[in-house]
Amino acid sequence: MNMIGISAPHDAERFRLAIRRRLGLQFDDAKLGFLNEVLQRRLERLGRAAGEYLDWMEDGAAAGELGSLAQELTVTETYFFRNIEQFRAFQEVVIPARMRVRESxxxxRFLSAACASGEEAYTLAMVARETILDPSWSVSIRAVDINPAALGKARNGRYLGWALRETPPEMQRKWFRADGRELVIAEAIRGAVGFEARNLALDDPELWPSETYxxxxxxxxxxxxxxEQAARVVERIAGALAPGGYLFLGHAETLRGISDDFHLRHTHDTFYYQRKDARERRSDLPAPALGLPAMAAFPAPAPVAGEAWMETIRRSSERIEALLAPPDRAAAPAPESAPGWDLAGVFELLRHERFDLARARMDGLPPEAGEDSDVRLLNAMLLxxxxxxxxxxxxxxxxxxTDEFNAGAHYVLALCREGLGDRAGAMDRDRVAIYLDAGFAMPRLHLGLLARRAGERELARRELAQALALLKHxxxxxxxxxxxGFGRQALLDMCGAALRECGGAA
Ligand SMILES: C[S@@+](CC[C@H](N)C(=O)[O-])C[C@H]1O[C@@H](n2cnc3c(N)ncnc32)[C@H](O)[C@@H]1O
Structure with missing residues (x-):
């Protein structure tokens, strides 16, 4: 029998699932003990039994309870002008582009989704204020979060100096005044932002009006x-952004494998996204002609909504492994008209560094093979x-x-740019590949080597050290x-030697 305040081990598992469904948040097994402590505290606080509380959580606990949980479960770290390059892009690309569209x-309208204690939203207000000097324009900044404590702090508009650690001095002078140990945000900025308690994990039509932001x-x-929850949030954002509107994610977040509703933009040393217009959105395009037998045997890893980006990478690797293995016709019987692409043979030739023969094999593939992204990538690499x-x-x-977030294609493009004598362009492409797939060793190695040649020793050291760690796995x-054509050990040796030359420890 369930007693008040007492939870059994399987309750923590139920609690974890309910949190995932209601708040979107994911916790791994190592966090189950922590979740159990939180559950225990909530049960004691509310005077409820575990079973009854969990039923309530699963069936629609009120926003108040979700807010209390968020206070215990979410990370609210933030500061003004965090990733300042993004605000430069916002100022110099986004605002002018959107002003042209909204001339009439x-x-x-801007949205700070998951605004925590408000620093991001106020930064947007300051930048907009500095950029749009014509008073006939109106700018509204909506800022939402699920954590009531963070929102309370946001509305208060009072901060300690640490929150301004990246704030340019002229902005500090202009938009803050000291009050004891605290810095108080100027009324003009405070009044420009509206804070609301909202749950991003919810289909909330008031938060996500169609094609608005x-x-x-x-x-x-x-x-x-x-x-799956991250993918749904991105889907809601895509629906609520005006066509051509912009999305900024955190440094460690990408849309790779999550959405193809956006173009990747890269300016001001940072990455962000621009929503495609209706014509470009893939879901509106005619479905590609499917049914090629070899594609059925080795289905391409198209990003699946709801799938983690790491998962897409894993499936990509699995697919290449499948291509490497001799085709198992029994396991995946090819239809009668199978063109019989011998990609395993091509990879075998690669393994033996017979690039000329591998290229000749690729030339012999049927024309429809050229539609497949891995075949194209392999062809480009061989070329x-x-x-x-x-x-x-x-x-x-x-x-x-067709596949804007294909890290491999950006990497091969980097090799090409270098081959064509465009080092800056090559480094730029490597950066895109790294952004799209932070675990991809080759663009880091390439960028490190290019930086070393350009005399950018610090960048070279950083990328080569990362490449060395990643290459091992x-x-x-x-x-x-x-x-x-290099094996793992040869690449590791090359990377280690280059790193030592730059003064790094290999
Ligand atoms: C690390 S802060 C991000 C602050 C700011 N966007 C930044 O990058 O500096 C993460 C915020 O996400 C909020 N959050 C987590 N789950 C949420 C949900 N389901 N709905 C709304 N906000 C949520 C947390 O309350 C927290 O304030």
């Missing part, structure tokens, strides 16, 4: 969400190997047009595909 209404900042929140940089670059560009099939 002269109204802009000019830009959404949703930073450092979905990284704590379960993959680049043979010095056909311009053709390989074009192939990558075409691949990126890099997927074997990815090394084969992208390693340029």
């Amino acid at each position: 209404t002269r109204a802009l 000019d830009a959404v900042f949703c930073r450092n929140a979905i990284m704590y969400f379960a993959p 680049a190997h043979g010095g056909g940089y311009a053709d390989a670059a074009e192939m990558c560009q075409r691949l990126i047009e 890099e997927d074997a099939s990815r090394l084969l595909l992208f390693g340029g």
Whole structure:
């Protein structure tokens, strides 16, 4: 029997699932003990038995209880001008672009989703205020979070100096006044932001009006969400952004494998996204002609809504592994008209560094094979190997047009740019590949080597050290595909030597 305040081990598991469903947050097994403590505290506080409380949580606990839980469970770390490059892009790209679109209404709407104690939303207000000097324009900044304590602090508008650690001095002078140990935000800025308690994990039509916002900042929140919940939040944001509107995520967050409703933008040393217009949104395009037998045998890892981006990478690797293995016709019987792509043979030739023969094999594939993104990538890699940089670059560009978040294609493009004598362009592409797939060793190694050559020793040290750590665990099939004929040990040796040359410890 369930007694008041007492929970059994399986209650923590139920609690974890309810939190995932109601708040979006994901906790791994190592956090079950912590969740149990939180559950215990809530039961004692409310004087309820575990079973009854969990039924209530699963069936629709009121927003108040979810807010109390959020106070215990969420990370609210934030500060003004966090990732200042993003605010530069906001100022110099987003605001001017949206002002052009909104010329007739002269109204802009921005959303800070998961605003915590308000620093991000107030930063948006300051930047907008500094940029839009014409008083005939109206700017509304809506800021939402589920944590009532954080929202209370946000509405108060009083901060300690630490929250302003990245705030440019002129902004501090202009928009804050000291009151004892605290810094109080100017009324003009405070009045420009409206704070609301809202749950991002909910289909809330008031929060997500169709095609409304000019830009959404949703930073450092979905990284704590379960993959399917993160995907749903992004879907809601895509629906609520005006076509051509912008989305900013946290530094460690990407849309890779989550959504293809956006273009990736890279300016001001930072990454952000722009919503495609209706014409471009893939769901509105005619479905590609499916049914190629070999595709059925090795289905391409199209990003699946609701799947974690790491999961997509894993499936990508699995697919390449499947391509590497001799086709198991019994396990995956090919339809009668199977064109019989011998990609396993191509990989075998790669393994033996017979790039010329591998290329000849690829040339012999049926034309429809060229539609497959892995085949295209392999072709581009082989072309680049043979010095056909311009053709390989074009192939990558075409691949990126249909699969913008393909880290491998950006990496091969980096190799091509280098081959064409464009070092800055090569470094730029490597950065995109790294952003899209933080665990991908090759673009880090390449960027490190390019930086070393350019005399950028600190950047070289950082990227080579990261590459060294990642190479040890890099997927074997990815090394084969992208390693340029070098095995793991050879790449590790090369990376270690380059790192030592730059004064790093290998
Ligand atoms: C690390 S803070 C991010 C603050 C700010 N966006 C930034 O990047 O500096 C994460 C915030 O997400 C909020 N959050 C977590 N789950 C949420 C949900 N389901 N709905 C709304 N906010 C949520 C937390 O309360 C917390 O304030």
